[in-house]
Amino acid sequence: MIGVLPLAAIPPEDEALRPAIREFLRESVPQIPPERRARSWMGFDAGFSRALAERGWLGLTLPRDHGGAGRGAFARYVLSEELLAAGAPVAAHWIADRQSGPLIQRFGTEAQRRFFLPRICRAEAFFCIGMSEPNTGSDLASVGTRAVREDGGWRLNGAKIWTTNAQHAHYMIALVRTSGAPGDRHKGLSQLIIDLGLPGITINPIRDLAGDAHFAEVVFEDVLLPAEALIGEEGSGWMQVNAELAFERSGPERVLSSAVLLDEWLRWLRQDGAPEAATALLGRLVAHLAVLRAMSVSVTGRLVAGESPVVEAALVKDLGTEFEQAIPALLTPLLAEPGQAVPGGLMRTLAYTAAMAPSFSLRGGTREILRGMIARGMGLR
Amino acid sequence: MDELLARSAEELFARLAAPERLRGLAPSEAPPGLLEAVEEAGFLQALVPEAAGGIGLDPSGALPILLAAGRFAVPLPLGDTMLARAALAMAGVSPPPGLVVLAEPWGSEAARLPPLAGAPDAWALLPRGDATLLLPLAEAEAVEADTAPGSAVFRWHRSGGQRLPVLDLLAAGAWAEVAVMAGALQPILEDTVRHAQERQQFGRPVAAFQAVQQQLSVLTEDVFAARMAAQLASVPDGAGVAGLSRMRVAAAKLRVGEAAQRAAGIAHAVQGAMGITGEVPLHRLTGRLQAARLRFGGEGYWASWLGRQVLADPASDTLAFARAHLGPAELETTS
Numbered sequence: 091m092i093g094v095l096p097l098a099a100i101p102p103e104d105e106a107l108r109p110a111i112r113e114f115l116r117e118s119v120p121q122i123p124p125e126r127r128a129r130s131w132m133g134f135d136a137g138f139s140r141a142l143a144e145r146g147w148l149g150l151t152l153p154r155d156h157g158g159a160g161r162g163a164f165a166r167y168v169l170s171e172e173l174l175a176a177g178a179p180v181a182a183h184w185i186a187d188r189q190s191g192p193l194i195q196r197f198g199t200e201a202q203r204r205f206f207l208p209r210i211c212r213a214e215a216f217f218c219i220g221m222s223e224p225n226t227g228s229d230l231a232s233v234g235t236r237a238v239r240e241d242g243g244w245r246l247n248g249a250k251i252w253t254t255n256a257q258h259a260h261y262m263i264a265l266v267r268t269s270g271a272p273g274d275r276h277k278g279l280s281q282l283i284i285d286l287g288l289p290g291i292t293i294n295p296i297r298d299l300a301g302d303a304h305f306a307e308v309v310f311e312d313v314l315l316p317a318e319a320l321i322g323e324e325g326s327g328w329m330q331v332n333a334e335l336a337f338e339r340s341g342p343e344r345v346l347s348s349a350v351l352l353d354e355w356l357r358w359l360r361q362d363g364a365p366e367a368a369t370a371l372l373g374r375l376v377a378h379l380a381v382l383r384a385m386s387v388s389v390t391g392r393l394v395a396g397e398s399p400v401v402e403a404a405l406v407k408d409l410g411t412e413f414e415q416a417i418p419a420l421l422t423p424l425l426a427e428p429g430q431a432v433p434g435g436l437m438r439t440l441a442y443t444a445a446m447a448p449s450f451s452l453r454g455g456t457r458e459i460l461r462g463m464i465a466r467g468m469g470l471r
Numbered sequence: 472m473d474e475l476l477a478r479s480a481e482e483l484f485a486r487l488a489a490p491e492r493l494r495g496l497a498p499s500e501a502p503p504g505l506l507e508a509v510e511e512a513g514f515l516q517a518l519v520p521e522a523a524g525g526i527g528l529d530p531s532g533a534l535p536i537l538l539a540a541g542r543f544a545v546p547l548p549l550g551d552t553m554l555a556r557a558a559l560a561m562a563g564v565s566p567p568p569g570l571v572v573l574a575e576p577w578g579s580e581a582a583r584l585p586p587l588a589g590a591p592d593a594w595a596l597l598p599r600g601d602a603t604l605l606l607p608l609a610e611a612e613a614v615e616a617d618t619a620p621g622s623a624v625f626r627w628h629r630s631g632g633q634r635l636p637v638l639d640l641l642a643a644g645a646w647a648e649v650a651v652m653a654g655a656l657q658p659i660l661e662d663t664v665r666h667a668q669e670r671q672q673f674g675r676p677v678a679a680f681q682a683v684q685q686q687l688s689v690l691t692e693d694v695f696a697a698r699m700a701a702q703l704a705s706v707p708d709g710a711g712v713a714g715l716s717r718m719r720v721a722a723a724k725l726r727v728g729e730a731a732q733r734a735a736g737i738a739h740a741v742q743g744a745m746g747i748t749g750e751v752p753l754h755r756l757t758g759r760l761q762a763a764r765l766r767f768g769g770e771g772y773w774a775s776w777l778g779r780q781v782l783a784d785p786a787s788d789t790l791a792f793a794r795a796h797l798g799p800a801e802l803e804t805t806s
Binding site: 175 | 790
């Protein structure tokens with residue numbers, strides 16, 4: 091059985107970051123139209139990421155001597171939820187800040203830390219994560235992209251797909267096979283840091299329903315990598331990938347993906363009046379938001395305490411993405427009332443969010459995978 | 472303190488309100504000795520200030536008692552009485568001995584009461600116009616029986632009783648039901664998981680089927696969310712009885728009510744609908760959930776009320792509103 095999630099609050103020293111962040115966002119974000127802000131952590135703007143970096147808000151959790159702020163996960167939590175709620179375009183640095191930086195800090199060599207971390211903190215090194223392949227989705231252990239040792243380095247062949255922001259990133263941290271065959275499952279997998287400017291790499295952006303290209307296919311043909319492209323231990327890729335999952339799955343990005351739509355709708359209701367059905371739905375969504383946020387904060391508290399609440403994080407992600415997907419689904423009939431003059435920006439925000447919502451429960455582990463993990467946590471398998 | 476209190480409450484209920492002692496009793500019947508033991512343990516005084524002879528806990532401190540009461544489907548209005556005593560103490564009125572229930576107006580004349588048979592010496596607090604009335608049950612006349620498992624509607628002919636100022640008994644009562652529901656969901660989850668592991672069909676435990684696993688994961692999520700909602704509702708930063716916040720209670724009553732509905736459906740399905748009989752604890756537990764959803768405003772009532780609060784706070788986006796009024800707060804330890 092899983093332990094009860096205690097009520098945990100964000101420490102005051104981390105809450106203290108919030109006013110400055112809100113102030114900065116009030117100045118820099120409202121001019122972006124809502125349908126663009128709805129892109130949330132898929133909205134790319136390198137200049138915006140650099141502006142955050144100038145204020146010391148990238149790499150909050152990375153050590154000071156590598157350019158970070160040396161703060162804890164709660165500081166980053168405050169920053170993240172404000173950025174996401176405002177719909178700030180954070181995609182450029184998002185993955186480096188959330189995953190790649192902490193991964194390099196934890197598993198990298200001192201030389202790798204010295205090279206990458208300051209660049210991440212200055213918004214000069216953007217990362218993507220190479221996991222899925224044409225034949226590898228939820229079954230990540232079946233990875234077929236292969237790196238073979240050669241002349242003191244690696245020769246890489248294969249392809250990654252659905253890689254978020256690969257076309258904008260400087261580096262990819264890829265899960266690849268360095269020994270054995272796909273049948274060996276998670277044995278023989280390693281993580282490599284790939285400089286995406288190297289010869290032999292082709293990046294093909296993939297257009298989505300909303301007309302954006304958030305994702306790309308990345309093909310590797312005899313790409314020669316130096317020995318130090320390996321991050322962590324050879325053969326430990328699976329363990330390293332899993333080590334960060336609780337952080338990735340329990341954060342505010344699993345609750346707030348539809349926040350811009352929700353707030354745009356609220357703004358309109360305040361302006362034009364709210365019928366009873368809308369009022370009730372608003373109350374319901376805010377209640378769900380509050381409970382999810384408390385669960386997410388509680389899991390963060392366990393992470394800060396050095397625990398690895400992977401099952402609890404799965405629980406937050408599944409409930410959180412259900413909430414995110416419910417917002418466009420439940421708003422749609424209310425915005426279809428005959429005779430209403432709904433603001434165009436709100437309708438475009440709905441269109442975008444409704445079109446992208448299927449990805450909310452897919453990215454970072456599918457609903458079925460997460461529910462399987464919860465079932466395992468409950469002793470059912 | 473929390474854990475100590477939780478343990479002593481669970482031990483007491485395990486001894487005196489175990490499922491086998493409740494089997495065959497109506498939802499309104501308490502096993503012998505239970506009320507006396509609860510009074511003896513001081514649970515009913517939990518929310519009364521120390522200055523007034525109580526234990527002086529706030530709702531977060533008293534939550535473990537009601538979670539335990541929910542877990543054992545204790546057939547006594549413990550939350551009602553705890554809150555009524557706290558409300559009476561706030562009004563400077565010394566409470567009558569024994570149980571005091573929170574009555575809900577049923578039209579302009581009558582009132583709906585929770586299960587109470589066998590306690591004719593109990594009292595009721597009833598909001599009426601610009602006052603709250605403290606009325607003896609001995610003088611009440613039954614109007615409708617069994618409006619929910621064990622509940623009934625009563626009327627007082629004499630419009631007497633002791634008059635107290637208006638109190639937010641709706642939110643107070645809703646909090647108690649939230650706590651009991653969150654408590655009841657815990658054994659519902661545990662029993663259902665155990666059943667799925669033990670029950671064999673097609674040559675294997677039904678827990679081995681992915682379709683069943685996925686259902687149980689959803690059940691788990693709702694149980695955890697309900698518990699968190701109950702904890703959030705217990706943060707004593709409001710102006711209501713015992714410091715309850717109407718905003719927090721509103722969010723919790725609707726969230727836990729939704730969880731209760733979905734959870735009961737899954738639990739009954741996985742347990743092969745055997746819970747429609749009185750043979751398994753699920754029957755009494757989900758009956759209690761149903762009664763709790765019907766008391767002190769349902770999901771829709773509180774959703775609309777909370778929605779109006781959000782609309783009326785023009786400075787707040789949804790996250791800011793949730794942080795300001797419904798956030799997890801660091802609790803001072805009451806000891």
